[in-house]
Amino acid sequence: MPVEIIEPGLATSIQDLGRQGFYNVGIPPSGAVDRYAAIAANILVGNGSGEAVFESTYMGPKLCFTEPSVVAVTGAQAPVFINGTAAPSWESLQVAAGDVLSFGIFTGGARIYIAVAGGLNVPIVLGSRSHYALGAIGGFKGRNLLAGDSIPIGQLAGTPGRAVPEDMRPVHSREVDVRIVLGLYDFRLSENGLSALIDKPWQLTTVADRIGFRYAGNTLEWVPREQPFGAGSDPSNITDAPYPVGSIQVPAGTEPIILHRDAVSGGGYAQVGTVISADMDLVGQSSPGTKTRFRPVSIDEALDARKKYMDRQRKLIQLW
């Protein structure tokens, strides 16, 4: 039944579409940071779109199947191998007992998603199977996978031979435009500060994980102010406020951090903007060194982009 982890890669965890409804008490949504890819992997193998899958960052794991199964790999561009022989991604593949799934060096993107027919059958915690590292809950035993782990799989024969059409497979670039809505605290930036944020490119640093993505390259200038009651002394400090997923904070004005799906729910840094929900997958597939421009859009444009993104998801789910 189970899938055995021979090598875990750098950071492989189990994620579904997330844990909704607890951010107000500090439990973030978690779930796949590239939702489109996780949904695609699931529907390829015949699962519902929200089953738990493997999410591997920067490097694939090496897995062994202990019984015949159907598997699909999506997300980052990476060579896929079954028993050392090249196999396609974005397609569902029949595997036999004893088959070993492994990966080559990623050529684009940061995270691959591996779905197995029947889903990864780990316990549901607060409504989700997603692993949340800081809280040490969900996923497999509340942690990332280690060599020797044996992951239980749900019962489902699966559907080999499906392929997502080429034009529905995102290709990941080392140069991206990320759309943001400015605010709530962009008024804290001077004109030069705002220009440095949106007119100049940033580079993703190596400090990038499911919690946050930290960028470098420019320095933001703030409007002088009198330190408000309850705020820290750094110009980027505010009186504590909630943080939306996707919000951008800039401690000391030097390194913008985009909060992703494992982020804390609040704190004392000014959020100068928020990445629109339609572009959060794109952020999640950025790897260190990715040249990134933050492009401001209106709320209406953000809502329109969200509608188009949801249409793309729906089109994917309706393929089969």
Add this chain to the structure above:
Amino acid sequence: MAIHEVQSPIPGIFYRRPSPDQPEFFNIGDTVSAGDTIGLVEVMKQFAEIKAGADGVITAFHVDSEAIIGPGDLIASIQTGA
């Protein structure tokens, strides 16, 4: 004579020293064995060892220490014997 090219499997910061106060693992002209560590790549607070991957002599490093590298980037060239 053949050249073995050492690639980084992951993105991150490349280091040629095991720690800031120690010398480089190897320098150009040094002889290495396949299992020798010639550098480190740091990402997500983890350090991955980059192995030579072949016996031979290091002829070049293609990235500077502390540079950000991408997956598949060329790190070093090793001239293999025979």
